[in-house]
Amino acid sequence: MRNIHSLVLLCLAVSLTSAGCKKEGAANSNEILIGEYASMTGNTSAFGTSSDKGLQLAFEQINAAGGVLGKKIKVILADDRSDANEANTAVQKLINGDGVVAVIGEVASKRSLAGASVCEKYKVPMLSPASTNPAVTVDNGRTKPYVFRICFTDEFQGRINGRFAAEQGWKKIAMLTNVEEDYSKGLGSNFQKTYETGEHHIVANESYRNSDRDFKAQLRKIKDANPDAIYVPGYYTEVKLLLPQARELGLNVPFFGGDGWDSPETLALDAAQGQFYSDHYAAEDPRPEVQEFVNAYQAKYKETPDAMAVLGYDAARVMADAIKRAGKVDREAIRDALSKTKDFPGASGTITIDESHNARKPIVVLQIQDRKAKLFKTYPFE
Amino acid sequence: MDKLVDQLIIGLSVGATYALIALGYTMVYGVLRLINFAHGDVYMVGAVVGYYVAHAMVRAGEPIWLTITAVIAAAVICCAILGFLIEYLAYRPLRNRPRLVALITAIGVSLLLENLFQLNVIFGPTPRSFPPEIRAALGKRFDLLSLGVSLVLMVVLTWVVKRTRTGLALRAVSYRFDTAMLMGVNTNRIISFTFMFGSALAAVAGVLDAIRYDVRPLMGILPGLKAFIAAVLGGIGNIPGALVGGILIGVVETLLKGYLKSEYTGYADAVSFVILILILLVRPSGLLGRPEREKV
Numbered sequence: 001m002r003n004i005h006s007l008v009l010l011c012l013a014v015s016l017t018s019a020g021c022k023k024e025g026a027a028n029s030n031e032i033l034i035g036e037y038a039s040m041t042g043n044t045s046a047f048g049t050s051s052d053k054g055l056q057l058a059f060e061q062i063n064a065a066g067g068v069l070g071k072k073i074k075v076i077l078a079d080d081r082s083d084a085n086e087a088n089t090a091v092q093k094l095i096n097g098d099g100v101v102a103v104i105g106e107v108a109s110k111r112s113l114a115g116a117s118v119c120e121k122y123k124v125p126m127l128s129p130a131s132t133n134p135a136v137t138v139d140n141g142r143t144k145p146y147v148f149r150i151c152f153t154d155e156f157q158g159r160i161n162g163r164f165a166a167e168q169g170w171k172k173i174a175m176l177t178n179v180e181e182d183y184s185k186g187l188g189s190n191f192q193k194t195y196e197t198g199e200h201h202i203v204a205n206e207s208y209r210n211s212d213r214d215f216k217a218q219l220r221k222i223k224d225a226n227p228d229a230i231y232v233p234g235y236y237t238e239v240k241l242l243l244p245q246a247r248e249l250g251l252n253v254p255f256f257g258g259d260g261w262d263s264p265e266t267l268a269l270d271a272a273q274g275q276f277y278s279d280h281y282a283a284e285d286p287r288p289e290v291q292e293f294v295n296a297y298q299a300k301y302k303e304t305p306d307a308m309a310v311l312g313y314d315a316a317r318v319m320a321d322a323i324k325r326a327g328k329v330d331r332e333a334i335r336d337a338l339s340k341t342k343d344f345p346g347a348s349g350t351i352t353i354d355e356s357h358n359a360r361k362p363i364v365v366l367q368i369q370d371r372k373a374k375l376f377k378t379y380p381f382e
Numbered sequence: 383m384d385k386l387v388d389q390l391i392i393g394l395s396v397g398a399t400y401a402l403i404a405l406g407y408t409m410v411y412g413v414l415r416l417i418n419f420a421h422g423d424v425y426m427v428g429a430v431v432g433y434y435v436a437h438a439m440v441r442a443g444e445p446i447w448l449t450i451t452a453v454i455a456a457a458v459i460c461c462a463i464l465g466f467l468i469e470y471l472a473y474r475p476l477r478n479r480p481r482l483v484a485l486i487t488a489i490g491v492s493l494l495l496e497n498l499f500q501l502n503v504i505f506g507p508t509p510r511s512f513p514p515e516i517r518a519a520l521g522k523r524f525d526l527l528s529l530g531v532s533l534v535l536m537v538v539l540t541w542v543v544k545r546t547r548t549g550l551a552l553r554a555v556s557y558r559f560d561t562a563m564l565m566g567v568n569t570n571r572i573i574s575f576t577f578m579f580g581s582a583l584a585a586v587a588g589v590l591d592a593i594r595y596d597v598r599p600l601m602g603i604l605p606g607l608k609a610f611i612a613a614v615l616g617g618i619g620n621i622p623g624a625l626v627g628g629i630l631i632g633v634v635e636t637l638l639k640g641y642l643k644s645e646y647t648g649y650a651d652a653v654s655f656v657i658l659i660l661i662l663l664v665r666p667s668g669l670l671g672r673p674e675r676e677k678v
Contacts, residue, residue, distance in 0.1 A: 081507055
């Protein structure tokens with residue numbers, strides 16, 4: 001009996017040390033290990049599954065074309081179940097357990113912030129496909145050396161949302177933000193700064209929490225403020241509950257929001273038809289990069305890619321491009337190459353990473369019509 | 383005035399489901415002096431069962447009203463069985479142990495159910511919605527309907543407790559457990575009945591909320607907590623108390639969201655809990671609870 005015990009212990013010890021000894025990026029093999037952490041399940045699983053589909057497609061194409069530096073790229077996926085604590089653990093596991101050379105993730109800003117702190121600690125380059133909160137790459141005015149993103153920030157998106165509302169001729173706006181999400185609060189405050197001038201007023205500024213599923217009390221209050229339109233910078237899980245509830249209360253003014261709305265579930269809602277949201281790309285954009293991507297994606301998955309899919313795709317390709325330019329599978333070299341990304345022809349727009357490690361990219365406003373997102377207007381980077 | 387009426391209807395409808403869950407807490411506490419923390423998760427199981435039945439029936443093209451009836455019936459039956467099993471497997475073997483043991487077991491059962499239902503083979507962690515047809519068929523009447531269903535169920539429960547032999551036995555067990563047993567009351571049967579009835583009520587609440595919002599494996603935590611507080615507020619062990627407590631919490635919470643200054647609406651829950659603490663400071667045994675005299 002005792003012998004069996006010690007045997008088990010020995011096996012455990014061996015497996016632990018061998019895991020601990022794994023070298024970064026498995027330098028001697030013919031593979032480059034890249035970690036991906038995403039919300040494959042949980043509240044915002046649509047974000048994780050879409051960005052993963054895009055990312056897998058990109059690496060598949062890259063590997064089919066011979067890989068990078070003569071090696072194939074292997075993605076190790078860790079599910080964070082839409083939870084910031086889980087994201088932290090997932091990134092630790094990717095770096096210390098699997099020994100990945102670089103990390104791609106997350107969509108939600110809160111979870112990217114959790115992952116970024118781990119990547120900073122272990123000096124592993126991290127590329128976020130879609131997190132828009134400024135704090136993901138910049139902490140108190142200091143740019144995080146190892147963290148990058150290939151999308152615009154809340155600051156820019158909130159500003160554009162404000163300009164869009166003014167251009168639509170809406171004079172009175174009601175806002176409904178999630179007080180527990182950095183993303184929602186960031187968009188809200190930047191929107192308010194741009195929009196609230198002269199004849200434009202925010203007539204109601206309501207809030208809710210992640211656990212809320214009934215928004216009727218706030219919506220009923222908003223109804224009395226009689227706004228021209230309602231700004232909801234939240235995630236689709238909240239939007240899909242909130243829009244039908246507003247309908248029930250007879251609140252029939254337009255609703256609009258940010259890229260958190262992007263999901264097939266939003267598009268399919270009756271109450272979402274005619275509403276607007278800003279996003280990273282429009283599937284109907286005629287640029288060849290977009291159409292090639294959309295066709296390849298449709299061939300593989302039999303569905304139209306949403307913004308998270310296109311950003312996952314671009315993140316993977318920017319990462320592969322950086323490894324190629326680095327010339328070796330080395331974390332520091334990849335980090336340097338990422339920071340020098342310039343005019344990369346992405347499907348979601350031309351990507352240049354600036355000194356704050358953000359991408360300078362245009363933004364589109366989409367309108368939901370016939371259960372599809374139609375391009376309404378494009379705003380260039382400013 | 384219009385606004386107040388609307389907010390009251392919303393609050394009553396939200397409070398009605400809290401009350402339904404609170405009844406289960408209060409009944410179990412009445413007979414066993416046990417806070418069944420797994421009760422919020424029974425509510426979630428009701429929603430999940432309803433979800434599967436609803437989708438199957440809508441796909442088969444059954445009429446909406448038949449679907450709704452079948453959904454509620456299936457959820458009620460499954461949850462009653464689940465309630466029976468939880469008591470039989472987890473609490474009965476510990477009946478004569480210190481009360482803390484059963485309480486910790488209750489938390490264990492709750493965690494077990496929550497994690498079990500996050501498995502993809504059973505349900506998975508992703509929120510899913512009822513077929514939109516059901517919500518569309520109910521339309522604006524939904525708030526009043528959920529309130530009506532809850533009220534009818536409470537009348538039924540009161541009738542059972544006050545007018546039937548089982549109810550009489552239930553009251554006897556809750557009054558003095560040992561004496562009831564000596565008088566020939568089959569206490570095990572009464573306790574099983576209590577768990578099954580309470581779970582069935584939670585199942586109805588689960589289906590109502592699933593139609594109104596969506597289904598998630600962790601959806602039981604917060605309503606469960608609020609219903610527990612509702613039961614304490616009304617006077618734990620007291621059936622009309624659970625009703626009053628549940629409705630009161632729903633209404634207070636909604637009115638706070640509706641009338642609190644804009645920036646603070648996200649904190650309505652916190653404010654409503656503070657109000658509850660204040661009420662309990664003044665009346666420690668709850669609004670309708672009788673103060674227990676200390677025996678020397």
